[in-house]
Amino acid sequence: MTFIKLFLADKKTKYVSVEDGSDTEDRATVTTSHSSKVSVSRSFYFFSLSLFILCPVLVVALFVLHGRLSKAQINDGFLKGFTTELDPIKSVISEQTVRFTGGLHYHKNGTLYRETIEGEPQYVGNPSPEIDAAWNQLLKGQYMNLVGDEASSMTDRTWKDDHGNYEVALDVMHTLHCVNKVRMALDPDYYPRKESHRIHRMHVDHCVDYLRQTVQCHGDLTPMVFSWSDDAGRVVADWKEPHTCRNFHQIRSWAEDHFRP
The missing domain is CATH 1.20.5 (Single alpha-helices involved in coiled-coils or other helix-helix interfaces)
Structure with missing residues (x-):
């Protein structure tokens, strides 16, 4: 009975009168x-x-x-222009697509020849006054003088002469100088060395290693493609792929305008 009463009591507590506000x-x-x-x-x-x-x-x-x-x-x-490059020349930078010349090809008889373009300056081959003149023109502007605002980024980085000129050279021009140095070293009879054998060899070694580092630095990723050559009887490099380059003519023109005589 007690359990029933408790159960009933619990049941009753679940229902509350609406009147109970x-x-x-x-x-x-x-x-x-x-x-x-x-x-x-x-x-x-x-x-x-x-x-x-x-x-x-x-x-x-x-x-x-x-x-x-x-x-x-x-x-x-x-x-x-990158932060490591000379500030005043950055304004002339432009891009162009270039197909390199001088590729190696084969005649019908299987002999090898180097491609040349008629009327264009030649920078390699058997030594000649014409080739030397082409290199002298290419390297004009190797050393430059900067003054005023153009020299503002170089005031504490390079030599200043008695006239207030700051002497600089573009790395691309020095690299070309090294290419020419190695070229002349191939023909010592035509280009007798002006320094001792030790100094001459050291200079050439410097240039070869500098060229190596320059090539690695720029890391051109243009693919080199190959094709079958009936004339050679084997697969050969095609040399036809275009490269994306900076317009060197504009760079050299700027350097020539700032040439130090």
Whole structure:
């Protein structure tokens, strides 16, 4: 009986008269509180789910953006000049597509020859006054004097003469000097050395190693392609791929305008 009374008492406490205002308000408060907790819980769930979905998307987007910015910075350096390059000459930098000349090919009889373009200056071959003149013209502007605003980035980096000129040389011009030095070393009878054998060899070694470092530094990634040659009877280099280069004519023209006599 006691258990039945307790059970009935519990059952009775579950039903409250509508007329009992205070208890109704308490129940309304509890219900509202519970609904609020459920609403907050659902909001937090959807917020967490949104973050879970968006975070990977944002990471991928940032990665792609970083790659594009990096490529843009590299292109800007090639076309606008890198921080290590001479400031005043950067304004003349432009891009051009060049197909290199001087490739090796085969005659029908299988003999090898080097491609040349008629009317163009020749920089290699058997020594001649014409080849020497072409090199002298190419290297004009190897050493330059900078003054005024053009010298502002070099005031604490290079020699200043008694007239206020700052002496500089573009690395591309020094590299060409080294190419010419090695060229002349191939024909010692035509170009007798002006220094001792030890100094001459040291100079040539310097130039060969400088050329190596220059080639590695610029790292031209233009593909070298091959094709079958019936004349050679084997696969040979094709030499036809274009290269993306800076316009050297404009660079040399600027250097010549600042030439130190």
